[in-house]
Each structure stands twice: as C-alpha cells, then as structure tokens.
Amino acid sequence: MDYAVAALVDIDDYMASEQARGRSWARRQLQHADQVVRAATRSRPGATCRPQPPEEWLVLLTGADPDALMSDAAALAEEVRACMVRETAWTATVSLGPPSLAGGGTAEHDARLANDYKLVLGGDRVIAPPPPARVPLAPPVRIEQELSRRVRAGDHNGAAGLLAGWVDRCAREPDVDPRTLRNWLIGQLLFVVDVANRSRLTDGSTDWVEACARLPIEDIVSVGDIHERSYLHIWLRETLGRLMPPPPRRDVLALAEAYLAEHYTDPGLRLTTVAAAVSASPFYISHLFAEERRTTFLRHLTGLRLQHARRLLSTSPLPIDVIAARTGYLSAKALRGAFRRHVGCSPTEYRKAGLRPCS
Structure with missing residues (x-):
C-alpha cells in the first residue's frame, strides 16, 4: 500500500513585494524560486513538482512507509526554506499534509488546510498538520467605537489600518484558528458596511439591499481565500476604498479649521x-494649508491665538500672564515672543497704543 504526502511551497508576501518592486522583478525572482523547488524535488526519487501560479508549488512524495514520508517531507521543507533565502529575495512557507492513501486525492487538500494556518502563524516556517484546538469565542479587543469614527469621517485608509492592526492582534491570541479569525473579521466588515451605509428603511434599520450593492457579499466571502496577512492588508485598503470614497479635500480642511477654532487655546495642541x-494624515493637512490657504498649520494656529490676545488686550485689563494662559501660551514670555515676531511690538506696547484687533 502506497501513501502520499503533499508539501505546498508558498512564497511569503508575494503580492506586497510585487506591488513594491514591480512585476518584472517578481518574475525574475519566481524563476530563481522555481529552480530552488525543482532542485529539492529532483533529489528525492519518486517526488513530483507541480507549479501553482503565480507563487506556489505542490510537491508530492509517495512511498510505502508513512513515517518515512513525513520525515522526508519535513527535510525537504527545511531545505527549500533555507535555499529560498539564499537564492532569492524572498522567504517561503512550506505546509505539510498528513500521510494519506496515494491516488485518493486528499494529499493536496490536506496541505492547503495546513497552509491556511499561515494567516494566524505568519510566514517563513514549516506548517505541519495542526492539532485540534480550543477556539476562543470572542476577539481579545473590540474596536467598533474607533472604527465607527473613522468610517463616518470617510477615512478609509485609517479604517483599513485599524482593521489590519486588529487582525494582527487577534492572530496572536492563543488557540485562534483561521476560520475563527475570518469570522471575526467578516463581522467587522459587516459593521463597516452598516456604518458607511446612509440608506435606512422606514423603521430605521439598514437597507441591506442597497448596502450589499456597494459591497457585494462575494467580496466579503473572498476573505476565505486569503491566507497571507500582508495581502489581507492590501485587500482591506482596496475594499474599504471602494466602500468609503474619501471626503473632498476642502471638507478635510474645513474640519481641521473648525477643530482649531474650537481648541486653539489648548497649549498642547499639535498638528498630530x-x-x-x-x-x-498630518502631511495631508499641512499640504492643504499650503495649497488652499497659502500658509502653514503653525501660522494659522498662531494667528488664531494672537487675534484672541489682541482682543483681550484691547477690551480688558487682564494681566499679560492671564491673557497668555487664555490664548494657548504656556507663559507670558512665550506670548511676548510671538507678539514681537508677528505683530512687531510687545503686548504692553500694543495695549498702550490703544490698537484694535482686525476683525
């Protein structure tokens, strides 16, 4: 009786590296990777190698002794991992299925089930058939409040980044398996659809017909085909980008200006x-102030503070240190410095001259 063991060789972070360095670079690296896998296969009599484009290879080992097959498959896996680092710019994960009867067609299926654990374990490893585990019932942390804030602001990059970080945190939870992690993520995605959808039925509930037109169910189901966290991060950015068009740039600037107008008296206020x-992003807000207002974030903030300070100097007998505290400066000295730089005189001179602030 012959047995078979399948070893699935899977390049780590393939999609992310192709996006970063280009398709031509990735194609050349794939040629080197193919040579690595084929060389390891040729050294084992009776082993066969079948490429699974774009970045996988299925190696099938057969023999009469299942224990010897598993030992040989493990040795092949470690050889491929070491050679991949040496011969290419990549690392690889090799997933092994348990021995099964040759010709039964289950060897590849079992290897792919093992490879699914790459989603929670990460890459650059040999993944053997995992033992049954106790599955946690709930994720370790909840992010709905912050996720809702970012979705309502139209910040699809921020929402995607929050979800990606949350997935990474959940993957470290003891005993979590890929199916559970995906179910948690699908729950969060449905939450995003609900928050992002502006259409409601007469009873106030979500119009899921309209919502699923914006994010089809098959797109959510496709999460089940992803076993690489770097690709999952890419998928989240693209999917949330379709679901949540970014707000117009002027809306972002208006929000920033409104926040500044309300909080400029806080001496700890920063661009971040x-x-x-x-x-x-801080960079984007700085860019909007430069392009739309021909100024900088700091100049705008200073203008708000000094406008308030001039008003208090003209209309009240408050001491300079009190005015400084009420206008966002940590000390009277800081207010005097800003006044001399931007107004051309000291606060006391401004008050004595009886000047009035511009409206």
Whole structure:
C-alpha cells in the first residue's frame, strides 16, 4: 500500500513585494524560486513538482512507509526554506499534509488546510498538520467605537489600518484558528458596511439591499481565500476604498479649521492632534494649508491665538500672564515672543497704543 504526502511551497508576501518592486522583478525572482523547488524535488526519487501560479508549488512524495514520508517531507521543507533565502529575495512557507492513501486525492487538500494556518502563524516556517484546538469565542479587543469614527469621517485608509492592526492582534491570541479569525473579521466588515451605509428603511434599520450593492457579499466571502496577512492588508485598503470614497479635500480642511477654532487655546495642541481628530494624515493637512490657504498649520494656529490676545488686550485689563494662559501660551514670555515676531511690538506696547484687533 502506497501513501502520499503533499508539501505546498508558498512564497511569503508575494503580492506586497510585487506591488513594491514591480512585476518584472517578481518574475525574475519566481524563476530563481522555481529552480530552488525543482532542485529539492529532483533529489528525492519518486517526488513530483507541480507549479501553482503565480507563487506556489505542490510537491508530492509517495512511498510505502508513512513515517518515512513525513520525515522526508519535513527535510525537504527545511531545505527549500533555507535555499529560498539564499537564492532569492524572498522567504517561503512550506505546509505539510498528513500521510494519506496515494491516488485518493486528499494529499493536496490536506496541505492547503495546513497552509491556511499561515494567516494566524505568519510566514517563513514549516506548517505541519495542526492539532485540534480550543477556539476562543470572542476577539481579545473590540474596536467598533474607533472604527465607527473613522468610517463616518470617510477615512478609509485609517479604517483599513485599524482593521489590519486588529487582525494582527487577534492572530496572536492563543488557540485562534483561521476560520475563527475570518469570522471575526467578516463581522467587522459587516459593521463597516452598516456604518458607511446612509440608506435606512422606514423603521430605521439598514437597507441591506442597497448596502450589499456597494459591497457585494462575494467580496466579503473572498476573505476565505486569503491566507497571507500582508495581502489581507492590501485587500482591506482596496475594499474599504471602494466602500468609503474619501471626503473632498476642502471638507478635510474645513474640519481641521473648525477643530482649531474650537481648541486653539489648548497649549498642547499639535498638528498630530488635529490630524487624529479629523482622521487625516498630518502631511495631508499641512499640504492643504499650503495649497488652499497659502500658509502653514503653525501660522494659522498662531494667528488664531494672537487675534484672541489682541482682543483681550484691547477690551480688558487682564494681566499679560492671564491673557497668555487664555490664548494657548504656556507663559507670558512665550506670548511676548510671538507678539514681537508677528505683530512687531510687545503686548504692553500694543495695549498702550490703544490698537484694535482686525476683525
């Protein structure tokens, strides 16, 4: 009686590296990887190798002794991993199925079931058939509140990044398996669809017919085909980008200006604070101030603070240190420095001159 063991060789982070370095580079690396797998296969009598484009190879080993087959498959897996690092710019994961009767057609299926665990274990390893595990009932952390904020702000990159980080955290949970992790993620995706969908039925519930037109169910189901977290991160960005068109750039700027107008008296206010509040990157907000307002974030903030300071100097007898505290400066000295740089005189001179702030 002959047995078969399948070893599935899977290049790690293939899609991410192809996007970063180009298709031509990836094609050349695949040629080197193919040579590595075929060389390891040729050294084992009776072994066969079948490429699974674009970045997988199925190696099938057959023999009469199942224990010897598993030992040989494990040795092949370690050889391929070591040679892949040496001969290519990649690492590889090799997943092994348990011995099965040759010709039964289950060897490849079993190897792919093992390879599915790459989603939770990560790459650059040999994955053997996992033992049954106790499955946790709930994810270790919940992110719905922050996820809702980013979705409502139209920040699809921020929402995708939050989900990607959450998936990475959940994957480290003891005993979690790929099926459970995907079910948790699908729950979050349905939550995103619900929050992003503006259409409601007369009773206030979500119009799921309209919602599923924006994110078809088959797109969500396709998560089940992903076993690489780097590709899952790419998929999340693309999927949420389709589901959540970004807000117009002027809306982002208006949100930033409104936040500044409300919080400029906070001496700890920073560009990063505003960026987080409006779900945009600090670089993008700086770019909008430069392009749309011909100024900088700091100049705009300073203008708000000094406008308030001039008003208080003209309309109240408050001491300079009190005015500094009320306008976002940590000390009277800091206010005096800003006044001299931007107004051309000290706060005291401004008050004595009886000047009035511009409206």
